[in-house]
Amino acid sequence: WLMQDHGWTFDQQQGSSGDHLDGLQYLHQRYTEDDPHYTGRVTVPVLWDKQEKRIVNNESAEIIRIFNTAFNALTGNALDLYPEPLRPTIEALNERIYPAVNNGVYRAGFATTQDAYEAAFDDVFNELDHLEALLERNRYLAGEYLTEADIRLFTTLVRFDAVYHGHFKCNLRRLSDYHNLSNWLRELYQWPGVADTVNMEHIQKHYYMSHKTINPNGIVPKGPLQDFTQPHDRQRLPGKGIWQA
Numbered sequence: 001w002l003m004q005d006h007g008w009t010f011d012q013q014q015g016s017s018g019d020h021l022d023g024l025q026y027l028h029q030r031y032t033e034d035d036p037h038y039t040g041r042v043t044v045p046v047l048w049d050k051q052e053k054r055i056v057n058n059e060s061a062e063i064i065r066i067f068n069t070a071f072n073a074l075t076g077n078a079l080d081l082y083p084e085p086l087r088p089t090i091e092a093l094n095e096r097i098y099p100a101v102n103n104g105v106y107r108a109g110f111a112t113t114q115d116a117y118e119a120a121f122d123d124v125f126n127e128l129d130h131l132e133a134l135l136e137r138n139r140y141l142a143g144e145y146l147t148e149a150d151i152r153l154f155t156t157l158v159r160f161d162a163v164y165h166g167h168f169k170c171n172l173r174r175l176s177d178y179h180n181l182s183n184w185l186r187e188l189y190q191w192p193g194v195a196d197t198v199n200m201e202h203i204q205k206h207y208y209m210s211h212k213t214i215n216p217n218g219i220v221p222k223g224p225l226q227d228f229t230q231p232h233d234r235q236r237l238p239g240k241g242i243w244q245a
Helices: 027-034 060-069 084-102 104-109 112-137 148-157 160-164 179-189 200-210
Strands: 047-049 052-059 241-244
Touching: 027 052, 052 060, 060 148, 084 104, 084 112, 084 148, 104 112, 104 160, 112 179, 148 160, 148 179, 160 200
Parallel strands: none
Antiparallel strands: 047 052
């Protein structure tokens, strides 16, 4: 989770799970193992091919698509987060949500002018208001099925109150102030296996200790109190789970 002078670290003493493939110390070594002459940005996530020893992809929007189908023949997976009939709806959601929310919180947090910050801030909350209204009538973003659009939004909103509200100054409202969004978030968190992917200690420490231009002393707040295991009310709306391919 820690990203400082040498970028993302695999140091287990800093709370990383370590690099169990080659015992590397930093993620940048994975990039230069692929290309010894690489001098560009080192970003996460990284999808690594252990046989070819190459980076397959480092763009989250593309990796989620890869995982949706690429290994179906090996795993027998029949679940489809990007079903053909819902693709136009999913694409339209992604086109709204990514710039306004997924990237909007970063545009607000790293803004260097008041005008840029306020423009991003407005984008974030205008879209959250839109999504709150959408989830009043839809169980999931695209309707009755949980899709890629929900997963992409979840990863941002599960961090919202703990990080973006304070650290990135997106503080008009907390996510917990939105009835539908907060209940939707709890439902997704409670899906089998999802909670295991969320480490709030890593989330908070990464942002507050890695972004020294925003938080130079690296102080990590003790709050807020959150419990994503509390009951939700999403069963009031019709839902069919994940599309079966």
